[in-house]
Amino acid sequence: MGIFLLRRFATFVATLFAASIVVFAVQGVLPGNAAQVMLGESATPEAVEALSKKLGLDQPAAVRYGRWIEGFVTGDLGTSVAYETPVAQLIAERLAVSAPLALMAMALTTVIALTLGIYAASRHNRLGDVGVMAASQIGIAIPNFWFAILLILVFAVKLQWFSAGGFPGWRVDDGGGTWPAFKALILPAVALAVVQAAILARITRSAVLDVLREDFVRTARAKGLSQRQVLWRHVLRNAFVPVLTVMGLQFANLLTGTIVVENVFSLPGLGRLIFQAISNRDILVVQNVVMLLAAAVIVINFVVDVLYAVIDPRLKVHSV
Template identity: 40%
Template sequence: MRYLLRRLALFVLALAVISAVVFLALRVLPGDIATIMAGLNSPPERVAALREQLGLDRPLIVQYGDWIGGLLRGDFGTTMLTGQPVASVVGARAQVTFPLIILGLAIAIAIGIPLGCASVLATSARARGVYQAVAIIGGAVPALWGGLILILLFARGSGLLPILPASGFPQGGWQEPAQALASLVLPALTVGIIVGASIMRYTRSALQSVASTGTIDMAMACGMARRQALIRVGLRLAMPQLVSVIGLTFAEMITGVMVIENLFALPGIGSGLVGDLGHRDLIAVQSELFMLAVFFLVIGLFVDLTHRALDPRLGEDDD
């Protein structure tokens, strides 16, 4: 309970610091924020009206207090481009981004953990070299290049096996589940292969660390074969470390898929954030950045608590 309360206190403190950083970051940009949003060639009357509309003519502390008060009420502001609430816009984009991340992470886990285990179980130097080359090459492939290769192989209209959509998302969203899922397959494969190579390296490293402690030898002395000992004992002991890696990878992927969303023309959070920056909708960007920061912190808190639950030895530090 003490640990949970301490982590929650740090969580709230981190939120306060991040909100201040995000708020000030957009106000220390060169030039006047109202001029930037209105356009450099806008007349002074338009700039003055926009500054008054957004409350930019008031002291910074008052602007910050109004923004935080709105956040506490669930009001993240409205977009200048469409006049829609930022929360609803981000929610619609999340219906694309989060399924993409979940599907990509599932592919990465399905690739990375078995190949990581196989690389440790390999007995010949040649096989270990092949697994190491797969991990290095898979992790070194740029997301843009990997996505283009998959488009050339499997996309309708240009691929050798034209079986999947090359870009876009159904207008009806998940009301057309088959089409929506099909549109995410190629992007998820692109993400999954690259992230899977990283998870493969982490899995191999974690299993090798467990094996170096003599735990695997003890399991083999109890009658297990080496394969059984590594999978049933070693992988279980390495699981807390892998959960931490996978959880943090999940959080990082929300911005890591930005290139993929733009390549496949998906209306997700990353591409939407780039679009809002391009349209100079900085007030919406402010709230969107804060929402992303909250997501990162929530995932970090969840990973810490899960890691602690899987490895009770961490609780000994508080005794």
């Protein structure tokens, strides 16, 4: 187990290092001076020179990279030119929306997908299976932004159970609170979860069906175990490896791909922040947010790799 974790951790560090180089290099290949791009064509040469010195663009690339990584590790990400606010503070404020939204959407995705996928597999080629597959196909075909607008029309405009957009905040002092903030994220989480749940349900069904055809399942049934006992005791754990792979990719996608839904619901999350930063040519914010999202994806993949060994110890043995 120790060698397995050591190898996975070494891969994790190497991937993180490579991602940081790519993200940093993108700024260097931008046409013209990055400070000029941030300030616009109407900026004076003096303003461009002052911002270049502030960003350290007059220093060698290796020095700038080292300082950026040091600041990223310590939380000193510089100051946003457009917002005139520390980038770390901006990201922390937006993470307070995006992270709970992604977790809620992933929780909904997992519950819906596993329930429907297992149900469909246990009723293979019967009416329940056909119904779940038809519903999942529709769910995959629906764009989440269109479904988000539909949710607003039904539950916010017609029924008036939820607000059409905005985020009140988690603190009561700011006019929000735990329940108002949670309620504001329900519709966006549902909009994100529908497509992901449709995909994961199909993967779960296929994985469970593959395991149900294995010899050890027939042996378990021959010993007198019921279908439910075989399913919960033997099948699910063996079928969970491919399901976990897709879940890891989906959670990473929910963290990095909420920009459209956040704009539909006017949520001040990371997706909307990076969209506004690109519009404002705030390269420093874009660079740090992209690196944070890349690091989040790499961390999720590392956690999934470790969970593989917990679920199926055979993978740990084969990798050594």
